[in-house]
Amino acid sequence: MSNKPKIIVLDDDPTGSQTVHSCLLLMHWDVDTLRTGLRDDSPIFFVLTNTRAMTPESATAVTKEVCQNLKLALAAEGITDFLIVSRSDSTLRGHYPIETDAIATELGPFDAHFLVPAFFEGGRITRDSIHYLIIDGTPTPVHETEFAKDSVFSYHHSYLPKYVEEKTQGQITAETVERFLLADIRAGSLERLLKLSNNQCAVVDGETQADLNSFAVDILAAASQGKRFLFRSAASILTALAALPPQPIAAENMAKYVRQGKPGAIIVGSHVKKTTQQLATLLQAEGTSGIEVNVKQLLDDGENQSAELLSESSEKIKVVHNAGKTPVIYTSRQELTFKDAKTRLDFGVKVSGLLMDIVRGLPSDIGFLISKGGITSNDVLSTGLSLRSARLLGQILPGCSMVITNSDHPQFPNLPVVLFPGNVGDADALETVYKRLSKNTK
The missing domain is CATH 3.40.980.20 (Four-carbon acid sugar kinase, nucleotide binding domain)
Incomplete structure (x- = not known):
């Protein structure tokens, strides 16, 4: 296994692996099964929690249970170098911030948590901190789509700092959210990443896979210098973090x-x-x-x-x-x-x-x-x-x-x-x- 951190994905439905290959998807999260994932040769594995189908209370309980078992599994395998991703829907439906809060409680403290909803294969991009779904070639702010009207996970903002404020019920205000814009990402973000602390909320742009690939390089560099990061994301950042070669069979x-x-x-x-x-x-x-x-x-x-x-x-x-x-x-x-x-x-x-x-x-x-x-x-x-x-x-x-x-x-x-x-x-x-x-x- 490479000396890169192990990428552990808690997936709220089983589709978050939709940009990677040759890794394990775990349907159970007892300590032994998690150890199998940690020992596997792939740099990434997925724990399928299915929390999107649950009530907020059940989602919290399941997320905490996975993290508690993960702590034991990591200790048993002697692994200290890892990244945790709370993978969710690229159209912003899911239990945020419930799941990231539960992960931070059990596995924290983290220096920052990043919202990275871009999913290029599905036509979702983020520009100027606004998340879009491309419909018939036209970028449409996601709050104008059917997904924002979801009867369980509705929301009113495509501008991610406002989305965060809405979902955290004002506990994190839009003004305090760090924004990583396309220009920042393309110029390099390492210095800024090293300054983040106290589970700072940050939102990340992405128009192409290359954007997230360069952001991931900076993330991994900051992590290697001791920064601890948590992600709430769709699938495309996983491609960037795992950096896998093409899949074996076309x-x-x-x-x-x-x-x-x-x-x-x-x-x-x-x-x-x-x-x-x-x-x-x-x-x-x-x-x-x-x-x-x-x-x-x-x-x-x-x-x-x-x-x-x-x-x-x-x-x-x-x-x-x-x-x-x-x-x-x-x-x-x-x-x-x-x-x-x-x-x-x-x-x-x-x-x-x-x-x-x-x-x-x-x-x-x-x-x-x-x-x-x-x-x-x-x-x-x-x-x-x-x-x-x-x-x-x-x-x-x-x-x-x-x-x-x-x-x-x-x-x-x-x-x-x-x-x-x-x-x-x-x-x-x-x-x-x-x-x-x-x-x-x-």
């Missing part, structure tokens, strides 16, 4: 991981507009067959309806699979309304439970699995497939990770699984991934 050749050229299965949980468009395109593709799961029925009488929906869906999947096609299992698309955020999260748990029962019942000889949606993907790995860890192979499309299950998995050994975030890619992206994986299907 995206368009990843069909070589498909088991025996068999058709696969696709699970679609995400409800953002982009997913619904991608689903419509995918269902036109040759060799796919759509199976809608009407989750509205779960509102009435959870238990019975769930069992009924499960057996109905499993029966349809079997028929499609036996016909040599790929079933596309998707939740009904109509937007449901809930009286409060907790009711919505609880309903999400119910839906996910049903989808994971469906995953567990998939034919054991499927060639591949594609999971669409961040929280859905997390549940597929940890609950549907009951994995403790998985090896990340790389990206099958910019922003879309592919992992492989262990060879000793009791039901699906060596199964390639695509983790496809809800809001990544163009209208054809899901179909592109399906075609890449099924090009050798017998």
